[in-house]
Amino acid sequence: MKYEDYVHIGYKPSKSDLICEFYMEPSKGVPLKRAMGAIAAESSTGTWTELTTVKPYMKKLAATVFEMQKTKRGAYIRIAYPIELFEPGNMPNILSSVAGNIFGMKDLKYLRMEDIILPKRIATSFKGPKYGIKGVRKIFRKKTPLIGTIVKPKLGLKSKDHAKVAYEAWVGGCDIVKDDENLSSQSFNRFSQRLRTTLRYKRKAEKETGERKGYMINVTAETMEMLKRKDLVADFGNEYIMIDIITEGWGALQTLRDKSRSRVIHAHRAGHAAFTKIKYHGIAMPVICTIARTIGVDQIHVGTAVGKMIEGKKEVLENVDACKRKYYNIKPVMPVASGGLNPNHVPALHKIFGNDVIIQMGGGIHGHPKGTRAGAKAARDAIDAVMQGIPLKEYPSKELQMAIKRWG
Amino acid sequence: MKYEDYVHIGYKPSKSDLICEFYMEPSKGVPLKRAMGAIAAESSTGTWTELTTVKPYMKKLAATVFEMQKTKRGAYIRIAYPIELFEPGNMPNILSSVAGNIFGMKDLKYLRMEDIILPKRIATSFKGPKYGIKGVRKIFRKKTPLIGTIVKPKLGLKSKDHAKVAYEAWVGGCDIVKDDENLSSQSFNRFSQRLRTTLRYKRKAEKETGERKGYMINVTAETMEMLKRKDLVADFGNEYIMIDIITEGWGALQTLRDKSRSRVIHAHRAGHAAFTKIKYHGIAMPVICTIARTIGVDQIHVGTAVGKMIEGKKEVLENVDACKRKYYNIKPVMPVASGGLNPNHVPALHKIFGNDVIIQMGGGIHGHPKGTRAGAKAARDAIDAVMQGIPLKEYPSKELQMAIKRWG
Numbered sequence: 042m043k044y045e046d047y048v049h050i051g052y053k054p055s056k057s058d059l060i061c062e063f064y065m066e067p068s069k070g071v072p073l074k075r076a077m078g079a080i081a082a083e084s085s086t087g088t089w090t091e092l093t094t095v096k097p098y099m100k101k102l103a104a105t106v107f108e109m110q111k112t113k114r115g116a117y118i119r120i121a122y123p124i125e126l127f128e129p130g131n132m133p134n135i136l137s138s139v140a141g142n143i144f145g146m147k148d149l150k151y152l153r154m155e156d157i158i159l160p161k162r163i164a165t166s167f168k169g170p171k172y173g174i175k176g177v178r179k180i181f182r183k184k185t186p187l188i189g190t191i192v193k194p195k196l197g198l199k200s201k202d203h204a205k206v207a208y209e210a211w212v213g214g215c216d217i218v219k220d221d222e223n224l225s226s227q228s229f230n231r232f233s234q235r236l237r238t239t240l241r242y243k244r245k246a247e248k249e250t251g252e253r254k255g256y257m258i259n260v261t262a263e264t265m266e267m268l269k270r271k272d273l274v275a276d277f278g279n280e281y282i283m284i285d286i287i288t289e290g291w292g293a294l295q296t297l298r299d300k301s302r303s304r305v306i307h308a309h310r311a312g313h314a315a316f317t318k319i320k321y322h323g324i325a326m327p328v329i330c331t332i333a334r335t336i337g338v339d340q341i342h343v344g345t346a347v348g349k350m351i352e353g354k355k356e357v358l359e360n361v362d363a364c365k366r367k368y369y370n371i372k373p374v375m376p377v378a379s380g381g382l383n384p385n386h387v388p389a390l391h392k393i394f395g396n397d398v399i400i401q402m403g404g405g406i407h408g409h410p411k412g413t414r415a416g417a418k419a420a421r422d423a424i425d426a427v428m429q430g431i432p433l434k435e436y437p438s439k440e441l442q443m444a445i446k447r448w449g
Numbered sequence: 450m451k452y453e454d455y456v457h458i459g460y461k462p463s464k465s466d467l468i469c470e471f472y473m474e475p476s477k478g479v480p481l482k483r484a485m486g487a488i489a490a491e492s493s494t495g496t497w498t499e500l501t502t503v504k505p506y507m508k509k510l511a512a513t514v515f516e517m518q519k520t521k522r523g524a525y526i527r528i529a530y531p532i533e534l535f536e537p538g539n540m541p542n543i544l545s546s547v548a549g550n551i552f553g554m555k556d557l558k559y560l561r562m563e564d565i566i567l568p569k570r571i572a573t574s575f576k577g578p579k580y581g582i583k584g585v586r587k588i589f590r591k592k593t594p595l596i597g598t599i600v601k602p603k604l605g606l607k608s609k610d611h612a613k614v615a616y617e618a619w620v621g622g623c624d625i626v627k628d629d630e631n632l633s634s635q636s637f638n639r640f641s642q643r644l645r646t647t648l649r650y651k652r653k654a655e656k657e658t659g660e661r662k663g664y665m666i667n668v669t670a671e672t673m674e675m676l677k678r679k680d681l682v683a684d685f686g687n688e689y690i691m692i693d694i695i696t697e698g699w700g701a702l703q704t705l706r707d708k709s710r711s712r713v714i715h716a717h718r719a720g721h722a723a724f725t726k727i728k729y730h731g732i733a734m735p736v737i738c739t740i741a742r743t744i745g746v747d748q749i750h751v752g753t754a755v756g757k758m759i760e761g762k763k764e765v766l767e768n769v770d771a772c773k774r775k776y777y778n779i780k781p782v783m784p785v786a787s788g789g790l791n792p793n794h795v796p797a798l799h800k801i802f803g804n805d806v807i808i809q810m811g812g813g814i815h816g817h818p819k820g821t822r823a824g825a826k827a828a829r830d831a832i833d834a835v836m837q838g839i840p841l842k843e844y845p846s847k848e849l850q851m852a853i854k855r856w857g
Contacts, residue, residue, distance in 0.1 A: 087602070142630065261541045
């Protein structure tokens with residue numbers, strides 16, 4: 042089969058097909074049809090030349106470009122992949138096909154994977170989220186946005202100082218405290234010591250506030266070490282673990298979900314923007330949300346639209362949609378807004394996300410002029426103000442008013 | 450500390466620092482110094498606002514921008530990271546710092562990680578390659594480039610047909626046969642069946658040719674399943690395993706190396722071009738080579754400069770340099786050229802790579818007019834011709850002459 046033979050615009054995919062949407066631009070001098078076909082060929086059964094080793098029984102395995110919408114420089118296309126191409130329950134295998142060699146082909150100037158829809162039999166061969174939005178809500182018994190913080194400075198605090206910052210945040214009003222993405226088990230703050238100490242302060246905070254508090258401790262490491270840390274977290278009875286899904290990788294994330302019977306899994310996406318940022322090449326964030334949801338994380342960072350990170354409102358809403366859209370019996374994932382946020386952002390965030398969101402502020406809490414506890418109170422008060430329909434500036438909270446003055 | 454405080458051009462890094470080189474462009478309106486500092490801050494201890502929780506003892510942990518070379522639109526910079534920032538033996542952790550959030554910061558228009566140099570104490574906390582170039586050479590007892598093929602079509606052959614294609618390639622002259630990156634354990638070609646059958650044909654080929662032959666079988670899967678497959682390969686006494694390092698991920702790759710005492714590990718890089726292709730953003734391939742070498746793969750795909758994939762000679766040589774440059778006591782990794790190659794490319798490849806390379810041809814062998822065996826002979830003859838300094842067109846091999854006619 043030639044590349045062009047993989048293109049049949051108007052072909053009706055089977056219900057069991059895996060569907061991918063791509064944006065593509067052909068390289069100079071390469072006809073559009075050839076370039077489109079090259080994607081479907083290389084990601085299924087084809088290569089650059091005619092082979093002598095093809096068997097008649099394998100014809101049904103070819104992928105098909107079945108939709109195309111031309112743009113000025115290229116096209117949006119949809120490709121249908123027969124389900125037999127993939128090994129159920131093996132995400133690295135699936136991605137090696139549909140998000141593998143194709144990004145580096147000479148025939149293509151740019152290629153961006155925009156979306157992926159797994160057929161039911163493949164999607165449900167993974168575990169999916171154990172908790173998802175409803176499960177997370179049950180833990181905290183709240184219907185409003187949850188408020189979280191990241192212990193800051195992101196690296197460098199000793200275990201006890203780390204735990205004290207967490208305590209101040211919880212007592213001030215945070216529901217959740219998390220490690221930052223690059224904290225794992227450094228010499229100044231060993232994992233087991235941090236877990237032990239921070240949980241002691243968590244219990245203290247729960248007692249003093251009468252509220253449930255969450256601690257998302259970062260278990261990112263080589264798979265076996267990661268599992269040991271996960272087990273230690275379970276031994277200590279903590280609900281949450283957190284994992285850097287991109288730098289950890291899909292093979293180990295599957296393992297974490299498989300072996301984790303009852304931890305809530307929080308997914309940090311550090312590193313994603315190396316391939317999500319350029320709008321015409323790479324992999325779009327909704328694809329990452331879908332893969333992570335399929336494997337089974339319960340919460341995932343989806344951008345803020347208003348903080349220190351890229352991604353405007355449109356992109357963030359697309360990410361949220363991937364977390365929450367109808368997806369067989371697979372639970373929706375709780376979206377997390379994190380990165381450069383402070384209490385002033387809360388009304389805008391609530392407009393974008395509604396109630397189903399964890400709003401995380403790091404610097405926006407620990408940078409409060411009166412310190413972490415006041416910062417946490419300001420953040421919590423901002424949520425209360427929004428839920429009551431009161432403009433932030435009119436809300437009777439001196440901590441919130443100071444935060445407005447500092448960053449408003 | 451403000452972002453700008455992370456910049457000290459002229460600062461002399463400590464020998465124990467981890468060094469990264471980046472290309473960066475600030476976003477519109479953001480001063481260069483602020484943007485450079487933002488990278489060092491976010492990837493070490495800083496954030497977007499002043500914190501109340503900083504402790505005096507952690508000041509020594511800040512990363513420092515110590516070199517800068519301005520370009521028209523931005524700058525090449527080098528950043529020194531104190532070793533204490535990282536957990537030895539934890540690659541995902543290291544990458545979450547130096548290749549994490551920074552790609553998505555609003556202050557930066559583009560950011561590309563160009564190189565990474567791990568200090569000795571971190572680099573040697575990983576296993577490194579067990580075999581490397583010398584070890585691979587020992588297996589095949591050859592000093593010339595090794596010739597390999599990928600069983601094609603890349604997906605769809607039943608186990609027995611797969612094994613027969615491998616057999617034809619070995620008998621024709623290939624040293625090595627490998628699975629393609631998206632073949633794992635599909636219903637038409639189960640892993641254990643393929644392993645069993647292909648190894649039977651490998652033994653037959655070894656007996657008939659009197660040569661050692663290699664079979665690189667793809668173990669890419671969820672970590673535990675991957676380890677099971679690795680064990681099965683060991684039980685069958687096969688030297689090689691192959692892994693898709695990008696879609697599998699670093700956590701699981703470390704596990705594979707840790708648990709693999711004596712398999713040769715072949716690294717396929719399917720998916721890399723999602724973040725390596727755009728020259729001004731993402732992560733450059735030499736970084737990937739260095740990370741994979743540090744963890745301990747023995748062979749890795751580095752591009753071809755002449756085949757169906759992107760990457761010119763300059764890029765390929767940079768990748769090769771990362772595989773072979775002096776790196777404490779860590780062995781050099783065997784570079785693999787693969788992607789759209791046929792026998793006509795051999796002289797050019799030899800000029801680029803020298804003898805230390807595995808030249809893989811898929812379509813360029815199985816697309817030979819007379820079939821796989823003749824294709825393999827043509828490929829092998831092309832190597833022989835180059836080693837003897839004879840132009841391909843003058844080499845007395847009808848298989849090679851047919852290949853020249855087909856693709857020359």
